[in-house]
Amino acid sequence: xxxxxxxxxxxxxxAMVGAxxxxxxxxxxxxxxxxxxxxxxxxxxxxxxxxxFVAMILVVVYVGAVAVLFLFVVxxxxxxxxxxRRGFLTYLPVxxxxxxxxxxxxALVFGGWAVAPAADALRAAPTPNMADIPNTQALGQILYTKxxxxxxxxxxxxxxxxxxxxxxxxxxRVSSRKQSIETQVARRPSDTLEVVKVQTGRGVSL
Amino acid sequence: MAELVxxxxxxxxxxxxxxxxxxxxxxxxxxxxTYAERKIISAMQMRxxxxxxxxxxxxxxxxxxxxxxxKETVVPTGASTIVFFLAPMITFSLAxxxxxxxxxxxxxxISDLNVGVLYLFAVSSMGVYGIxxxxxxxxxxxxxxxxxxxxxxxxxxxxxxxxxxxCVLMTAGTLNLTQIVEAQRGMWFVLxxxxxxxxxxISVLAETxxxxxxxxxxxxxxxxxFMTEYSSMSFALFFLGEYANMIMMSGMISxxxxxxxxxxxxIHIFGHESGLLWFALKVCFCLFVFIWVRATFPRYRxxxxxxxxxxxxxxxxxxxxxxxxxxxxxxxxxH
Numbered sequence: 001x002x003x004x005x006x007x008x009x010x011x012x013x014x015a016m017v018g019a020x021x022x023x024x025x026x027x028x029x030x031x032x033x034x035x036x037x038x039x040x041x042x043x044x045x046x047x048x049x050x051x052x053f054v055a056m057i058l059v060v061v062y063v064g065a066v067a068v069l070f071l072f073v074v075x076x077x078x079x080x081x082x083x084x085r086r087g088f089l090t091y092l093p094v095x096x097x098x099x100x101x102x103x104x105x106x107a108l109v110f111g112g113w114a115v116a117p118a119a120d121a122l123r124a125a126p127t128p129n130m131a132d133i134p135n136t137q138a139l140g141q142i143l144y145t146k147x148x149x150x151x152x153x154x155x156x157x158x159x160x161x162x163x164x165x166x167x168x169x170x171x172x173r174v175s176s177r178k179q180s181i182e183t184q185v186a187r188r189p190s191d192t193l194e195v196v197k198v199q200t201g202r203g204v205s206l
Numbered sequence: 207m208a209e210l211v212x213x214x215x216x217x218x219x220x221x222x223x224x225x226x227x228x229x230x231x232x233x234x235x236x237x238x239x240t241y242a243e244r245k246i247i248s249a250m251q252m253r254x255x256x257x258x259x260x261x262x263x264x265x266x267x268x269x270x271x272x273x274x275x276x277k278e279t280v281v282p283t284g285a286s287t288i289v290f291f292l293a294p295m296i297t298f299s300l301a302x303x304x305x306x307x308x309x310x311x312x313x314x315x316i317s318d319l320n321v322g323v324l325y326l327f328a329v330s331s332m333g334v335y336g337i338x339x340x341x342x343x344x345x346x347x348x349x350x351x352x353x354x355x356x357x358x359x360x361x362x363x364x365x366x367x368x369x370x371x372x373c374v375l376m377t378a379g380t381l382n383l384t385q386i387v388e389a390q391r392g393m394w395f396v397l398x399x400x401x402x403x404x405x406x407x408i409s410v411l412a413e414t415x416x417x418x419x420x421x422x423x424x425x426x427x428x429x430x431x432f433m434t435e436y437s438s439m440s441f442a443l444f445f446l447g448e449y450a451n452m453i454m455m456s457g458m459i460s461x462x463x464x465x466x467x468x469x470x471x472x473i474h475i476f477g478h479e480s481g482l483l484w485f486a487l488k489v490c491f492c493l494f495v496f497i498w499v500r501a502t503f504p505r506y507r508x509x510x511x512x513x514x515x516x517x518x519x520x521x522x523x524x525x526x527x528x529x530x531x532x533x534x535x536x537x538x539x540x541h
Contacts (some may be wrong), residue, residue: 003214027286029286029289029342030286030289033289033339036335052319052320052321053321053324053381056321056324056325056327056328057324059328059331059332060324060327060328060331063328063331063332064327064328064331064332064334064364065331065361065364068334068335068338068357068361069361071335071338071342071357072338072354072357072358075338075342075350075354076354134320134321134381134382135320136320136321136381179509181509181510181513
């Protein structure tokens with residue numbers, strides 16, 4: 001168990017170092033890289049909890065997809081750091097407020113367990129016994145039976161959000177001349193190519 | 207004290223020894239993959255290929271390695287030095303850590319994870335970081351363009367790769383790589399999932415930036431893409447990372463579709479299953495096809511690549527996923 005607790009302190013320390021660096025790095029690209037590092041340590045903490053499926057999904061979704069797009073955008077933007085720093089004090093109250101609200105919500109969640117014994121009991125046995133089945137199966141059983149409707153509703157919300165994003169940003173530019181793959185694929189050699197047998201010394205007129 | 211030795215030190219040393227064996231084998235395999243690539247392509251183009259260093263040019267990879275190590279390391283002005291050197295290290299180590307979950311024979315695996323497939327998928331989806339970081343940190347136009355291309359290419363093909371994997375693991379009913387191989391004892395998944403096998407192979411070509419999808423380093427347009435500014439060992443790490451990735455992906459194809467270490471038609475050589483041999487043969491077969499494709503096909507245009515990924519592979523694999531699920535439920539294999 002020594003190794004497990006050592007690993008816990010290592011991951012949490014590194015997650016905190018990473019999170020602080022996300023805020024304090026001057027270069028936005030470095031910030032995103034530190035964010036990725038933080039995600040990794042969070043995944044490590046999940047593995048220590050025995051939630052291997054959640055850990056891997058965290059890496060696949062956040063590190064493998066979300067953060068890539070993040071990095072992509074931040075790299076393209078070419079952000080000027082001095083102008084970014086200028087608004088720091090004006091935005092500070094808003095940021096602090098959001099932080100406080102999140103903190104209060106966390107306190108409410110943990111406080112709820114202490115106040116209501118029913119909520120705590122629900123937390124104690126959320127899934128079938130983890131010793132019997134792998135936790136991927138446990139998650140699947142709980143998501144697709146008990147919370148099937150909520151799960152599907154969240155899927156539909158994501159789908160709508162995705163379609164909305166595409167509709168809002170997609171526009172057909174008149175000025176750009178796109179290649180039409182269909183006509184390219186439909187083109188046959190006989191449409192454009194003529195093979196001519198040329199007699200030696202005669203030449204051919206086309 | 208005895209508890210410390212028995213409980214921690216001996217298992218630790220044992221794991222370390224296993225890792226060392228895997229690393230050495232993969233490194234030597236990588237070195238000879240570069241040699242095999244040059245020899246096979248030269249044979250296909252009716253040339254001789256490397257034949258000077260050692261018998262049949264067999265020592266050529268080591269000569270190349272020594273040459274690369276003795277070159278000068280050049281860092282471009284304006285480069286972000288730490289990220290610049292971090293990028294090749296990430297590429298290389300990602301290609302190596304994937305081997306932690308790949309079972310090369312029955313029970314021969316460093317870590318028999320319950321979520322092995324997801325681990326492999328996570329590792330392969332992170333491969334894009336090495337390239338993007340290299341492109342950004344080099345502070346060079348060509349490198350940056352190469353990195354941008356590669357990022358969108360790899361993200362696009364991951365999606366259909368993910369769907370193909372879901373088809374396979376639904377059929378196997380598990381995320382554990384050892385159990386996926388065992389599930390293929392009756393029939394390798396290449397037979398029922400043949401279209402998915404083709405899609406997966408092509409997606410892997412795109413994911414590893416191999417021909418005909420090597421747009422991130424298309425030399426006719428981008429000099430050398432994201433590797434333009436790299437030299438010496440940092441270049442070597444990128445280069446080796448690419449080949450290690452090829453071997454890793456071939457291992458993945460063998461496990462998911464070609465029955466991993468299982469012998470074809472239950473052939474037993476020397477009286478037992480000889481899993482390692484069959485696994486190695488399958489990996490070699492996949493690698494040969496990788497090289498064969500390189501010698502045969504011209505490079506794709508960028509918009510063709512994106513169209514293939516999003517408009518052909520993605521809908522097709524999605525339909526196949528639904529068909530697989532329907533078949534499994536209809537035949538009563540899942541409840």
